[in-house]
Amino acid sequence: MDWLWPALAIVLIVEGIGPLLFPTRWRLYLLQISQMPTNQLRQTGGVLVVIGVVCLFYLS
Structure with a gap:
């Protein structure tokens, strides 16, 4: 469980770099995503x- 908080912090950093x-x-990327069909979003x-x-399985 010691890995959870550092992993969450890395996700926040990576997700925040784009905006x-x-x-x-x-913003244009999000507009394109919002117009995708639901099934395509679910598959992605x-x-x-x-x-x-x-990746997590092979790294641990």
């Missing part, structure tokens, strides 16, 4: 979760 450095592009999220779990 901090490229706010206009970030599922793929990202699976990739994350596989």
Whole structure:
């Protein structure tokens, strides 16, 4: 459980870099995402979760 807070901090840093450095592009990116079909968003999220779990499995 000691890894949870540092991992959360890294996620916040990585997620904050886009809006901090490229706010206009970030806004356009979010507009594009908001217009994607729900199924496509769900599939993308599922793929990202699976990739994350596989990476976590191999790194630990």
